[in-house]
Structure formats: C-alpha cells, structure tokens
Amino acid sequence: MRILIIGAGKVGINLAMKMAEKKHKVSLVEKNESICDKIERTDNLDIICGDGCDPLILELAGIKAADVVASVTGDDEDNLVIAQLAKLQPNRPRVVSIINNPKNEWLYRKNWGVDAAESPASIVARLIEEDIDKKI
Numbered sequence: 001m002r003i004l005i006i007g008a009g010k011v012g013i014n015l016a017m018k019m020a021e022k023k024h025k026v027s028l029v030e031k032n033e034s035i036c037d038k039i040e041r042t043d044n045l046d047i048i049c050g051d052g053c054d055p056l057i058l059e060l061a062g063i064k065a066a067d068v069v070a071s072v073t074g075d076d077e078d079n080l081v082i083a084q085l086a087k088l089q090p091n092r093p094r095v096v097s098i099i100n101n102p103k104n105e106w107l108y109r110k111n112w113g114v115d116a117a118e119s120p121a122s123i124v125a126r127l128i129e130e131d132i133d134k135k136i
Contacts, residue, residue, distance in 0.1 A: 001025070004066040004093070006052030006082050007073035008035050011098055011120075015070060020044040027061040053081045063089055072098040076107070083113035 001024045005016050008030035016028045017040075026045045029052040030036050036049035050057035052073065063069065063086060071082035076099065083095045099105050099119035108117035 001067045002062060002065050003027070003068045003070065004058070004061055004063055004086075005029070005070045005072060006058075006061075007071065007079075007098075008032075008039060008047075009072065009074055012070075012072045013039060015072065016045055017042070027066075029057060029061050053078050053085070055085055058082075058085060063093070064091060066091065066093045068094045068096065070096045074100060076100050076104045080107060080112055080114070087113040 003019050003024050003026045005012050005026060006029045008028055012028060012030070016026050020026045020042050023044060027048060028039065028045060029048045029050060031049070031051045033049050036047050039047050041047065048057060048061045050060070052058065052071070069082065069086040071079040073079055079097045083097055086093055086095045094115050095113055097108060097114050097117045099108055099117050102119050102121050105119055105122070108114045
C-alpha cells in the first residue's frame with residue numbers, strides 16, 4: 001500500500017515508522033527543514049521537505065498514486081485543506097486525519113474530504129473516564 005503522511009510531529013513520525021516497518025511504501029511531508037534532517041531514513045520511507053498544503057509538493061510526494069493520505073499536522077485548517085486536495089485526485093485516496101482541537105470535530109466529515117478522523121484529546125479523555133468509572 002502507498003501511504004502519504006503530511007506532518008512529521010510525534011504522530012506523523014510514529015505512524016510513518018510503523019507503516020514502513022510493515023513494508024508499506026511511505027512518503028512523509030514536513031515543512032520544517034530541521035525536522036526533515038533529523039528523521040531516520042529507512043528503505044520504505046521517503047522524506048519530502050515542503051508545505052503539505054502546496055499541490056506541487058503533494059504531487060512530488062506521490063499523492064496521485066497514494067492509497068491513503070494521513071493529514072496529521074498540528075493545524076486543523078491545514079489538515080482540512082490537505083483532505084480536500086487529496087479528494088480532488090483521480091485516485092480518490094482514503095483520507096484519515098488528526099483533530100487537534102476537539103471543538104473542530106464537527107468539521108471532519110466526509111463532505112469535507114475526511115474518511116476517518118481522531119482527536120487525541122478526546123481519546124485520552126475517554127480512556128481516563130473509563131478508568132475512573134472502573135474504580136467507582
């Protein structure tokens with residue numbers, strides 16, 4: 001499977017490494033050059049330094065051949081732009097995204113180009129709530 005990941009924060013790097021270990025072909029886009037330079041290179045992982053909201057950078061990263069696009073930047077607006085750009089591609093890749101601000105959760109719907117989205121804050125809160133409820 002060809003996976004395009006935009007955003008090389010903790011989530012993006014961990015996701016890229018896990019998918020590359022599973023022998024998927026992974027392209028990771030990051031706009032911060034110093035972060036790009038620090039990422040460990042592997043056989044199944046390409047690093048593209050550039051703005052993931054730029055259609056030319058996405059094309060260079062292989063969006064036209066991607067099976068999945070994961071927009072996991074630290075900016076919800078960027079993630080939604082990336083989702084929209086992905087859905088404009090003829091291959092119509094599956095789009096997964098991170099929701100940074102739980103108040104923006106309502107925006108991450110299929111009509112905005114997102115097939116699946118997760119909010120780390122909501123996930124952690126739900127898990128902690130479950131742990132609290134177990135003790136009551």
